[in-house]
Structure formats: structure tokens, C-alpha cells
Amino acid sequence: MALQETQILEAYRTMRTIREFEERVTAEFEKGGIPGFVHVYDGQEAVATGACMHLTKDDYVGSTHRGHGHCIAKGCDIKGMMAEIMGRATGLCRGKGGSMHIADIDQGMLGANAIVGGAPPLAIGAALSAKTLGTKNLSLSFTGDGGSNQGTVFESMNLAVVLQLPTIFMYENNGYGEHTGAAYAVGCGDIAGRAEAFGMPALRVDGLDFFAVYEAMQEAVDRARSGGGPTAIEASAVRFNGHFIGDPQLYRGEGELDRLRRDSDCLKIFSKRVIGDKLLKKSQLNAIDREVAVLIDSAVEEGFAAPFPAESELLTDVYSNY
Amino acid sequence: MPIKTIRQAINDTLRSEMRRDSTVVIIGEDVAGGAGSDGIDDAAGGVFGVTKGLVGEFGRERVIDTPISEAGFIGMAAGAACTGLRPVVELMFFDFIGVCFDQIYNQMAKFRYMFGGKTDTPIVVRAMVGAGLRAAAQHSNMLHPLVASIPGLKVVMPSNAYDAKGLLLTAIRDNDPVIFLEHKTLYDTSCEVPDEEYLIPFGQAAFTREGSDITIVSMSSMVLRCNEVADKLAAEGIYADVIDLRTVSPIDEGAVLESVEVSGRLVIVDEANERCSMASEISSIVAEKAFHSLRAPIAKVAAPHSPVPFSPSLEDIYVPTAARIEDAVRATLEA
Numbered sequence: 001m002a003l004q005e006t007q008i009l010e011a012y013r014t015m016r017t018i019r020e021f022e023e024r025v026t027a028e029f030e031k032g033g034i035p036g037f038v039h040v041y042d043g044q045e046a047v048a049t050g051a052c053m054h055l056t057k058d059d060y061v062g063s064t065h066r067g068h069g070h071c072i073a074k075g076c077d078i079k080g081m082m083a084e085i086m087g088r089a090t091g092l093c094r095g096k097g098g099s100m101h102i103a104d105i106d107q108g109m110l111g112a113n114a115i116v117g118g119a120p121p122l123a124i125g126a127a128l129s130a131k132t133l134g135t136k137n138l139s140l141s142f143t144g145d146g147g148s149n150q151g152t153v154f155e156s157m158n159l160a161v162v163l164q165l166p167t168i169f170m171y172e173n174n175g176y177g178e179h180t181g182a183a184y185a186v187g188c189g190d191i192a193g194r195a196e197a198f199g200m201p202a203l204r205v206d207g208l209d210f211f212a213v214y215e216a217m218q219e220a221v222d223r224a225r226s227g228g229g230p231t232a233i234e235a236s237a238v239r240f241n242g243h244f245i246g247d248p249q250l251y252r253g254e255g256e257l258d259r260l261r262r263d264s265d266c267l268k269i270f271s272k273r274v275i276g277d278k279l280l281k282k283s284q285l286n287a288i289d290r291e292v293a294v295l296i297d298s299a300v301e302e303g304f305a306a307p308f309p310a311e312s313e314l315l316t317d318v319y320s321n322y
Numbered sequence: 323m324p325i326k327t328i329r330q331a332i333n334d335t336l337r338s339e340m341r342r343d344s345t346v347v348i349i350g351e352d353v354a355g356g357a358g359s360d361g362i363d364d365a366a367g368g369v370f371g372v373t374k375g376l377v378g379e380f381g382r383e384r385v386i387d388t389p390i391s392e393a394g395f396i397g398m399a400a401g402a403a404c405t406g407l408r409p410v411v412e413l414m415f416f417d418f419i420g421v422c423f424d425q426i427y428n429q430m431a432k433f434r435y436m437f438g439g440k441t442d443t444p445i446v447v448r449a450m451v452g453a454g455l456r457a458a459a460q461h462s463n464m465l466h467p468l469v470a471s472i473p474g475l476k477v478v479m480p481s482n483a484y485d486a487k488g489l490l491l492t493a494i495r496d497n498d499p500v501i502f503l504e505h506k507t508l509y510d511t512s513c514e515v516p517d518e519e520y521l522i523p524f525g526q527a528a529f530t531r532e533g534s535d536i537t538i539v540s541m542s543s544m545v546l547r548c549n550e551v552a553d554k555l556a557a558e559g560i561y562a563d564v565i566d567l568r569t570v571s572p573i574d575e576g577a578v579l580e581s582v583e584v585s586g587r588l589v590i591v592d593e594a595n596e597r598c599s600m601a602s603e604i605s606s607i608v609a610e611k612a613f614h615s616l617r618a619p620i621a622k623v624a625a626p627h628s629p630v631p632f633s634p635s636l637e638d639i640y641v642p643t644a645a646r647i648e649d650a651v652r653a654t655l656e657a
Contacts, residue, residue, distance in 0.1 A: 060401075115429070118428075118429065122404075124398045125400060125402035158394065
């Protein structure tokens, strides 16, 4: 099904929002305004956007420690996310989760997850709920190349096949698990092939190309919603930053980052394509850029103005009843 | 009133809850058994037959046999619990928590807090604990102190069939993760279990014997041994409060402190390894909050700091015996 103009505009807005969000988070972190450990997603926008555009609010997404982009693409509130990353009471998790635990169950976001390989078991659980309750909903887990080596991921793939669950395993291979290359750590070098061996269809896609991700997801979503079981997708991607903000990235080759930012920027690739194919005009993209910049500015401003959680919050919500 | 074993009480309770609430599902290894084989469906019903017969009524959609894959299916159950199901997931032997601890400790226990109170995680993890069956080091541990120390989890350990029913009903209807620990040696013990519904609140201990001379605190199978010792002493005119904690998270501190304030003497009996055990925890609570009521040093009777041994001659001295409990009680009375 060809994408409508409004959908293409929406895709660009999501990708631009993720980029702007992550660049501002990085800048504010470097200025000392954001506490903790922060892992940013810029460079991989096409994957989250192309994948989540197929989902409704009632579909579930499980994410990673590098989860801001997935949250934005799944529809989490931008200002609530920024305030959460800043540890404020107005944050999506009232300041008690932080960057690595942003979640919004009402939006179908099961959470960023600071345990590598954390999402797949939870996401197949959401798929089990959908199957048992007879909804047509599905779940999608994001896992990096690093996470793809975790036992939880293997077990989840096997369970999804055994129980024929409506779920999609999205592997974002950005070339690095923390400070170690995927070329070293993924033994067989082929994440999709490994998934296939578990007994599910596996697709390989250029994760820099929003349209390619969107198309692959269409096939996976159709299979899941029609009771055809799980699908795996390996999207090749790039990480524009270190493992965390502040990572000196000594593992990068000379000129690698400059090359990636010049030749492998999914936003540039998207813009060139939609303008070249006359799907959108440059002026439409510029207008979105301006709107996104205003949104992120106000998210940062409101975040810094918001209060930190009160001392009384320390012991609330450990349990639902005591 | 019907007499039931703990096995039957748990089976009946699971059945009645599954009839009442269609979102309750059972997940685990061999909870039905027989999948993918030429033999009969319901070939197992769990290792000790606790879930036997449920697949016949509710089908494989709600009695879900899994591969041997604890990290995967415990995590799956946690994800299902935040998205509309109320899973009762079986970890079989609690020692296997080693391979799925992350799903319990980092995932289900923390969702509600990390997500700012915006999710419920109504999941029950059933598992078998305890020594006594010559099952050796990797199928016999208690480990309840480990989970009782984790914020976000509730930990239940019934000592009899009546409590097993009331506590399991509360566990299934609770919106937080509950670890429900069944002692293997208790499955065939029985008592009166009313047919009507009753819920036992968490954090409410039971006095299985009453007396003002000494306080004995215990849980799970050790309660039976404590009762035995209390009965023997009662014949001599010495009367003990035997407190069955029933839940070790939350802990009914009030019951323990009130009893100690009267008796001034405390023995705690715990089948866990003594270091960082519930015995240590109760001892610490009483030392902090009822120190001036104590008329003798607190005594702990627990397992030694070793893995559970296989050989009968060693396992029999690993698990606290009635004789050891009696010695500790008499020494505390004389101190």
C-alpha cells in the first residue's frame, strides 16, 4: 500500500523530532543539566519510525537502553519524556524511571529497558495477552546487535515460534554493542539467519531507508495480525554517538564518524528521496523543522522549570497496595 | 467440612479462579504435559500433580506448556501481566530462579515503581521449596529470604491446606507480583478446607499454638515441627506461642512484637541457610524494637551455611529437626 502524503509528512516529523530531541538531550547533558546515564538514538531514526508507523496505540513495544527514539515513534509525550530524563515530577514516570526506563503503558510502550536483551521476553508476553484475549493486537521488540546475543532473546524466539505469537523481533544492527564490534560479538555474523533457524521468516533491510523498513514491517505486521506467528527483521543501522553520552569512542576507525554522518544519515537520505521523487516539497520539510525546534525548546524549558519529586514519593508505588 | 491436602487445595483454588476470571492463565513446564507426544494430554499436571486436570477443563490456551526455558517464559508472563492477563506461572523448583532471576528481580518487581505507578503487574510465581526428598543441592533450597529482600515482591509460604487456599486467592487477585512458595514435603498434609471463598490478607500471621512462656516464630514446613515441640512442652505445663508468619513479605511485625513483649523469650525457626535468613531478620526486628522485653538471648534454629547435601545422613541434620528446636527452646527458657 503506497504511503499517503500525510503519512510521509508524519514520518518526517517523527524522525526529525527524534533527531532534535537527542541532539538537545546531548547538549543539555554536556552542560550538566541532566543526571545519570544517557544513551541516545540519533542515526537510527528510520528504524523506529518505519516500524512504529504500522502500530496502533493498543499494540505494544518493548525497547532498549537506547529507547528515546522508540518511545517518540510509539507516541509518548515529548515534554513528559524530557522531564523524565531530567528527573522531574512531571516526567512520564514521575521522575522515578529516567532515560533507561521511560514507559507509558497507556501508549503501548512497555518501557525502555536497561537490561540488554530485556525487551523480547516482555514483548512476547504482550503478544501472549493479545492471542489469549483474542484481540488483533501485536507486539514489537527492539534489540540491538549486542542484545541479540542474550539467552533471553533466543528463548523468546523459540517461545514465539512454539506458541505462534503475534510478535515481531526487530534487530537494529548499528555495528556496536557498547564498545565492541558486532563483527566480533555476533559469532555467525548473521542475526537474521540465526532468527530464521529458530523457525520464523526473517527479513534483512537497510535501516537507513525509512521506506525499506516500512515495507518489511508491513509484511511482518500482516503475518502477525492474521495469526501467522512471529517475524524477525534485521535492520542495518548506524550509531552517530558513543554507547553513552561522553563515550570517547576510541573503538572507531579514523574518520568513521564523519563518514557516517556525511554518507549514512537517514534523515538526509529521506529528504533527498522525497524531494527527488516529488513526494514532498522542501518547504514542507522546513516547516516541520521549525515546529519541531519550537516543541523541543519548550520541552527543555518546561522540564527545567518543573519541580523534582517530593520526598514523599520515595516510598510510593513500590506496591499497588500495602 | 471437607478435608483436603495442600495439593488438592491449590488445584481447587486454581480451578475456581480460572472459572471466575477468564484472564487467569497457567504457564509453565509440564503444567499439563504431553504436548508434542503420542501419549495422553495432561500427562503430568506439574511434577507433583498440582495442576493435574486443569487442561481438560480450560484447554491448552489457558494451561500453557512451555519449553524448558525459564528466563523466556517467566519474562513472558511478566509482560503478559502488564497487558491484560493474570498469569499464574510455575517455576517448578525454586532453585531454578538462578536462570531467570532478572525477570523477577529487575523486571516484574520494578515495573510499577520505575513506571511511576502507571502499571499493575498481577502475576503469581508458584515454586517448590525445601529439603527432605533427597533431591540434593539444586532441587532443595528455600531461598525465600532472597526474594523477601526485594522491594516490589510479596512472598507467601503456607504451612497448611487452609492457608494455602486463602493465600492463593489473595495472591491471584493481588495486583503486584507474588512469589508463592510450596514446600514439597507438605503436599500430602491435610486439614479442613471450607468450600466457601475466603481470602487471607498478606502480612497477617497465624498463632498455631498459644502460650505466654515463650515465642516461637516460623513459616512453611517448619511450623509443623514447632507445633510438635510446643505440644510436647505443653504436656509439661510450658506454653508457647507458635507464630506462623504465612507471608515473609510483608512481615507481621506486630504479632511477633506483641508476643515477645509478653513472653520475653524468642526462638526463630527457619529452614533457610542462617546467614541473611528470615531468622536473622526477625531477630533484628525484635532486637531493635522489643529489646527491653527480652529476658533471654534470641535463639535461631536454621540450616547451616552449606548447600543442601544429598546423603540422607547429612540432609537429615541439615534441616532443623524437632529435637534441635526443642533444645533451643529449653535453653532459651533456662537462660
